[in-house]
Amino acid sequence: MRAFTVVTSKVLPLDRANVDTDAIIPKQYLKSIRRTGFGPFLFDDWRYLDPGTLEIDPATRRPNPEFVLNDPRHAGAQILVARDNFGCGSSREHAVWALDDYGFRAVIAPSFADIFYSNCFKNGLLPVVLTAEEVQAIFECVAADADALFTIDLPAQTVRLPCGRVCRFDIHPHHKHNLINGLDEIGLTLAHADAIKAYEAKRRREAPWLFE
Template sequence: MKAFTQVISHVAPLDRPNVDTDAIIPKQYLKSIRRTGFGPFLFDDWRYLDPGTLEVDPATRRPNPEFVLNEPKHAGAQVLIARDNFGCGSSREHAVWALDDYGFRAVIAPSFADIFFSNCFKNGVLPVTLQAEEVQAIFEAVAADAAAKVTIDLPAQEVRLPDGRVFRFQINPHHKHNMVNGLDEIGLTLQQADAIRAYEAKRRAEAPWLFN
């Protein structure tokens, strides 16, 4: 998992509440469990004018010119901002995989669905919860200047705007440690590799028949 310390980026504004996981990555793409390659299908139903599946090359489809991710001024944004209850709906981890594969390192919203929120930390995408008025301030800053860049500083737990305003956010210390150090659950387990090998050697000596 990629470590997250500080990201400085312009912002893609998705001005919608209750964005569910089926909107983030529709059900027809759940057949793949590769964890990669989902970026072109992020917000698929909103992003394209014609339907798609895993078998259809996204390059052959017509983009919706009115959708935010298709606007050139928001190309390459690593930060997505949305409204309340982002990531609601089914528990599909593919939703975070799609955001990550597209290039988003963080999502800012006033609130998140619980399972989506947890899945973000398991995959290196930082969910930043701010007050509704702070989120509104970022939307207004982006509307005034699409090139404006925000800084998300995880060690300091701050979102900094170009005009100097600073918004503090809370995060579980365990989640913060894992994100800063790029540790998912497998990475945490592998930190105990020496102890695991020692235990396996001990068990092999005590009960060799279990290993035959």
């Protein structure tokens, strides 16, 4: 998993509340469990004018010029900002995979659905909870200048706006440690590899019949 420390980037403004996981990555793409390759299908129903499936090349479909993800002014943004209750709906982890595969490192919103919020930390995507007023300030900054750069500093737990305003956010110390060090659940287990090997060797000596 990629580590997250400090990210400076433009922000993509998704001015919608209650963005559910089916909107983030529709159900027809759940057949794939590769964890990669979902970026072209992110926000699929809003992003394209034609219906899509895994078998249809996204490059052959017509992009919706009115959807913010297709606005060239926001190309390359690694931070997404949205309204309340982002990631609601079903518990599909594919939603986080799609955001990550597209290139987002963080999502800022006033609130997140619990399961989506948890899935973010398992995949290196930082969910940042700010107040509705702070989120509104970010939207206004982007509307004034789409090229404005924002900095998310995870060690300091801050979001710095281009005007110099600093917004602070809370995060559980365990999640913070894992993101800064790029540790998912497998990585956390492997950190104890020596102790696991020592235990297995001890068990083999004490109960060799279990290994026959």
